Amino acid sequence: MGFLNKLFGKKKEVEATPKSLDTPMADIQKEQEGYVNFGQNIYPIIKNEDDPKIKLTLNTNPILTDKLADGIVVCYVLDMGENFIMLAESHLRDFGLTIDEIREVALRNLAVKVNENCQIGVMDFSENFEGSKPFYRIAMDGNFDPSIMLLDEFWENHPKDITESGIIAVSIPAKNILLFSDLKLMESFRTMRPIANQFYESSVSDGIALTKNTYIRKDGKWVLFLDTAEQMAEFYD
Numbered sequence: 001m002g003f004l005n006k007l008f009g010k011k012k013e014v015e016a017t018p019k020s021l022d023t024p025m026a027d028i029q030k031e032q033e034g035y036v037n038f039g040q041n042i043y044p045i046i047k048n049e050d051d052p053k054i055k056l057t058l059n060t061n062p063i064l065t066d067k068l069a070d071g072i073v074v075c076y077v078l079d080m081g082e083n084f085i086m087l088a089e090s091h092l093r094d095f096g097l098t099i100d101e102i103r104e105v106a107l108r109n110l111a112v113k114v115n116e117n118c119q120i121g122v123m124d125f126s127e128n129f130e131g132s133k134p135f136y137r138i139a140m141d142g143n144f145d146p147s148i149m150l151l152d153e154f155w156e157n158h159p160k161d162i163t164e165s166g167i168i169a170v171s172i173p174a175k176n177i178l179l180f181s182d183l184k185l186m187e188s189f190r191t192m193r194p195i196a197n198q199f200y201e202s203s204v205s206d207g208i209a210l211t212k213n214t215y216i217r218k219d220g221k222w223v224l225f226l227d228t229a230e231q232m233a234e235f236y237d
Contacts, residue, residue, distance in 0.1 A: 039105055040109060041078055041079040041080075041109075042076055042077065042078055042079070042087070042102065042105055042106050042109060043076070043077055043079060043106050043109050043110055043113070043143075043144055043147065044074050044075070044076055044077075044103075044106040044107060044110055044144075044147050044150055045074070045075050045076070045077050045084075045086075045143075045144060045146075045147055045175075046068065046072055046073070046074060046075075046146040046147055046150075046172060046210065047065075047072065047073055047074075047075050047210075048071065048072060048073075048210060048211050049065075049067070049071055049072060049073045053086065054073070054075070057088060061088045061089060061090050062088060062089050063075055063086050063087070063088050064076050064086075064087050064088060064089065064091075064092070064099060064102065066099075066103070068149065068150070068222060069215055069221075069222040069223060069224055070213075070224040071211055071224060072172075072210075072211060072213070072215075074147075074150065075087070076102050076103075076106050078091075084143075087102065107150060107151070110144060110147055110148075110150065110151065111151060111153075113140065113141065113144065114140060114148060114151060114154065117140055117141060118138065118139070118140045118148070119138070119139050119140075120136055120137070120138050120158065120159075120162065121136065121137050121139060122134050122135075122136060123135050123136060123137050123179065123192075123195070125191060125195065129191065131187065132187065132190075132191040133185060133187035133188040134188060134191075135179060135180065135181035135188045135189070135191055135192040135195075136159070136162065136163075136179065136180050136181065137177070137178065137179050137180075138178045138179075138180065142176040143175070143176065145172075145175075145176055145177060145178045146175065146177070146178050146210060148178055149170060149172070149178070149215070149222060152220060155168060155217055156220075159180055163181070163182035163185070164182075167182070167183040167184055167216065167217070167218070167235055168180055168181075168182070168183065168216070168217045169181050169182070169183045169189055169192070169214055169215070169216050169217075169225065170214065170215045170216075170217070170222070171192055171193065171196035171213075171214050171215075172210050172211060172213075172215075173196045173197065173199040173200035173203060173209070173210060173211065173212065174199055174200065174202075174203035174206075174208045174209055174210050175203075175208040175209075175210050176208060177196075177199055177203075177210075179192050179195070179196055179199075180192075183216060183235060184236075192214075193214055196212070196214070197212055213225070216235060218234075218235065
């Protein structure tokens with residue numbers, strides 16, 4: 001997997017431990033020189049629904065989650081600069097906010113980040129794999145790259161302009177990687193999936209593996225790719 005090293009590299013997981021969920025807001029404010037601008041520092045982050053940190057808090061102080069598609073959920077984090085605090089139900093009470101308000105501000109901040117620092121690059125492994133076709137990687141900041149799945153306007157414009165296809169397939173093997181391809185260009189799609197699996201395996205030791213699943217955007221929603229003839233027929237209707 002030497003050809004993956006330059007693209008993948010190693011990245012330290014930046015995430016709060018479950019203990020930080022119980023940190024009094026007064027203490028958090030002191031850590032940030034007396035003030036946390038909640039409105040500008042909350043972001044959505046995609047997690048595997050079986051993430052142990054989510055399960056660990058279920059019976060005490062549940063982390064806020066929204067289901068995105070089979071196998072993945074959206075959580076919300078407060079960016080403290082050096083680390084992230086995953087928001088839980090207690091934080092809604094502490095801040096006096098609703099989950100709808102959290103969602104709204106998180107998506108707004110993500111859109112700003114994408115507009116400021118988002119690049120789409122070509123992933124071409126034709127020298128390594130005969131018969132392969134290029135696919136694409138969206139790179140932003142190494143923390144919220146998979147979260148771009150949440151921005152409907154983005155997917156209705158940029159990827160379609162690049163692939164000229166209405167059917168986009170996405171793989172999010174690690175917390176800092178988002179890959180996409182044209183489902184109708186099967187050579188590209190079939191190249192992306194095994195590469196995504198290798199990215200996943202490479203990320204396990206770093207603690208940033210996300211999912212081996214592939215998702216298809218259909219009618220404005222993300223659908224788990226089941227790799228069945230029946231589902232493929234539905235996509236091509």
